[in-house]
Amino acid sequence: MIATVTLAQNLIRKASVTPNDKGCQDLVVDELRSHGFTPEFMPFGEVRNLWLRRGTEGPLFVFSGHTDVVPTGPETDWVYPPFSGDVIDDMLHGRGAADMKGSVAAMVTACQRFVETHPDHPGSVALLLTSDEEGPAVDGTVRVVETLSARNEVIDWCLVGEPTSSERLGDVIKNGRRGSLGGTLKVRGIQGHVAYPHLADNPIHRLGRIVSELSSTRWDEGNEYFPATTFQVSNIRSGTGATNVVPGEAEAQFNLRFCPDSTAPDLKAKIESVCRQHADHFEIDWSPLGLPYQTLPGTLVSAVTESISDTTGYSPRLSTDGGTSDGRFIAPTGAQVVELGPLNRTIHQVDEVVSAEDLDTLSQVYEKVLKRLLGCT
Ligand SMILES: [Zn+2]
Incomplete structure (x- = not known):
């Protein structure tokens, strides 16, 4: 041997x-x-x-x-x-x-x-x-x-x-x-002049409200073996480069490390529902799921x-x-x-x-x- x-x-x-x-x-x-x-x-x-x-x-x-x-x-x-x-x-x-x-x-x-x-x-x-x-x-x-x-x-x-x-x-x-669920959220607004906000629709403001709500959401309580699910934003991108332009879209990358008390479909549904409350036009490109x-x-x-x-x-x-x-x-x-x-x-x-x-x-x-x-x- x-x-x-x-x-x-x-x-x-x-x-x-x-x-x-x-x-x-x-x-x-x-x-x-x-x-x-x-x-x-x-x-x-x-x-x-x-x-x-x-x-x-x-x-x-x-x-x-x-x-x-x-x-x-x-x-x-x-x-x-x-x-x-x-x-x-x-x-x-x-x-x-x-x-x-x-x-x-x-x-x-x-x-x-x-x-x-x-x-x-x-x-x-x-x-x-x-x-x-x-x-x-x-x-x-x-x-x-x-x-x-x-x-x-x-x-x-x-x-x-x-x-x-x-x-x-x-x-x-x-x-x-833990599981890993992530994606890229893109919010669309209407580009315009910062001096004429009634003619524009600022996607950064909408994205800000979404991120604020998602980052303070309590997804689950965790359990004896897993800490509670966490949500983190890793990147935010928007802007035209000009200081007097409201941009037409804004994008955020996020990731959740999740406890098995939450399921990926439930987490996705919650995230989409929060997005719908704050934005009329958005899309989420989900990354491959780690169960x-x-x-x-x-x-x-x-x-x-x-x-x-x-x-x-x-x-x-x-x-x-x-x-x-x-x-x-x-x-x-x-x-x-x-x-x-x-x-x-x-x-x-x-x-x-x-x-x-x-x-x-x-x-x-x-x-x-x-x-x-x-x-x-
Ligand atoms: Zn190994």
Whole structure:
């Protein structure tokens, strides 16, 4: 059996910048095929995806991860070459060490140990890997989930390996992510001379009233796991350049980070209704929606929490902050989804690094989660 850090090194040495997989998924197949996992590649566009399942029965537990990494920037800025995978003083260096080739390696070795000690486990274990998490995420996990749904492969539990830890391994896990809804609002008025306002219709004044109302709106109260929904304007643009002209239109860009207590259609309806109160002529160009997800404490949260405290002696904090993750594509199928991975302090930075010992600990935690959920303690 391969050591977690060795597999992580081998993965880092493949320069798999999004959407290239560069053979990372083949390395994973090499390790798991001999342990009874059946590989199925699901390429979409230029994205490589891998579905690797052991067993045909439910319940189905899935590790979700990505083999792509963000670009390095100028390699001369790196003290340790980004694709060297060097281990120095127990620290594994390289692009993807923390986000998230270390986690992928920990998933693989956890699966190997689990099936060696529990060859006849009930249910199924699977890995869902994509090479398009850091990019547009259009042909990655979302397409695999669509394919699985179409043939009724139902995911019960999913553990995403995103780097969630803050100060020490396993101190933070994510049981959800906020949604993101944004757009550009354009208000039309009538251009005219500032000295003859009765002949003009000032869209800046109308937009100002709309922004004022939207920015003081209470969208929801938030809940135990999510703060209340927030609305922010990031840009406002108007004017002809002249000081004596009322412009004909005004534009604002806005974004809401929303709690799952609010739905995107309701938020859109509220925004449109406020616009209608203050403007006769307006249009909103909505940006692609990022759906929120939330997994309430239950079987999966307990299994992950207990496995962490078993291994490390401390309990994780639940969090829903940060950007988005592929968890948003898996949760809508009804699966419970939790994210747990190594320290995120150096992700996307030069000299990304992870503790080799932490990867071993992470692999142990992953293995314990499998034992707890598939009933073989
Ligand atoms: Zn990641």
